[in-house]
Amino acid sequence: MANLKLIGFSGSLRKESTNSMLLAESARLFGPCDYTEADIRFPLYDADDEAASGVPAVVQKAADQIAGADAILISTVEYNKGPSGVLKNALDWISRTKGNPWVGKPLAVMSAAAGRAGGERAQLILRSFMVPFRPRILQGPEIHLANSSNAFDENGRLTGEIYVKELTQLMLALRAEIGR
Numbered sequence: 001m002a003n004l005k006l007i008g009f010s011g012s013l014r015k016e017s018t019n020s021m022l023l024a025e026s027a028r029l030f031g032p033c034d035y036t037e038a039d040i041r042f043p044l045y046d047a048d049d050e051a052a053s054g055v056p057a058v059v060q061k062a063a064d065q066i067a068g069a070d071a072i073l074i075s076t077v078e079y080n081k082g083p084s085g086v087l088k089n090a091l092d093w094i095s096r097t098k099g100n101p102w103v104g105k106p107l108a109v110m111s112a113a114a115g116r117a118g119g120e121r122a123q124l125i126l127r128s129f130m131v132p133f134r135p136r137i138l139q140g141p142e143i144h145l146a147n148s149s150n151a152f153d154e155n156g157r158l159t160g161e162i163y164v165k166e167l168t169q170l171m172l173a174l175r176a177e178i179g180r
Helices: 017-028 047-053 057-068 085-094 120-133 160-178
Strands: 004-010 034-035 071-076 106-112
Touching: 004 057, 004 160, 017 034, 017 071, 017 106, 017 160, 057 085, 071 120, 071 160, 085 120, 106 120, 106 160
Parallel strands: 004 034, 004 071, 071 106
Antiparallel strands: none
16 A cells, blocks of 8 residues: 655745754654655746746646645744745645645644744634635644744754654544545
8 A cells, every 4th residue: 555645835945944844753753654845935926927927837736746645734934923925925826726736635734933832823824824725624733833943853853742742643633634
């Protein structure tokens, strides 16, 4: 039997992004799977550009990855009390592709941020962004990774016992949701 396919979206483009690290840890704790982090380095959405040139290939690739995935992971950073602009731009572009690749897909949302709330506000807003796409958003356990730059060891492993426990529970819930 083939491994389940997970696609991850990181709200941060930084090379050492703790959101990307959190996604990688999620895939590891999920268990055997084929995990890919989507490239969301899309041009800024502009309806005039779309009308002139269509949907960029990088956007279509991400939409196709969503469509082919068994489940989706999104981890958002918190910038100015909300998700990053790059993540919102990616969602806007993907919404312009044919069909709706998100419909019915199990989705686990999480956040990693420098602050003590761990991106809680950004995650709440991100959840509302996803409603029109109609994925099956897991309700918990919620992962709000606070002080995220100090939450991983030198191998990129999550160090806080409570975070590991809750992330493992979230991945078990995601696996169960795929089987539903």
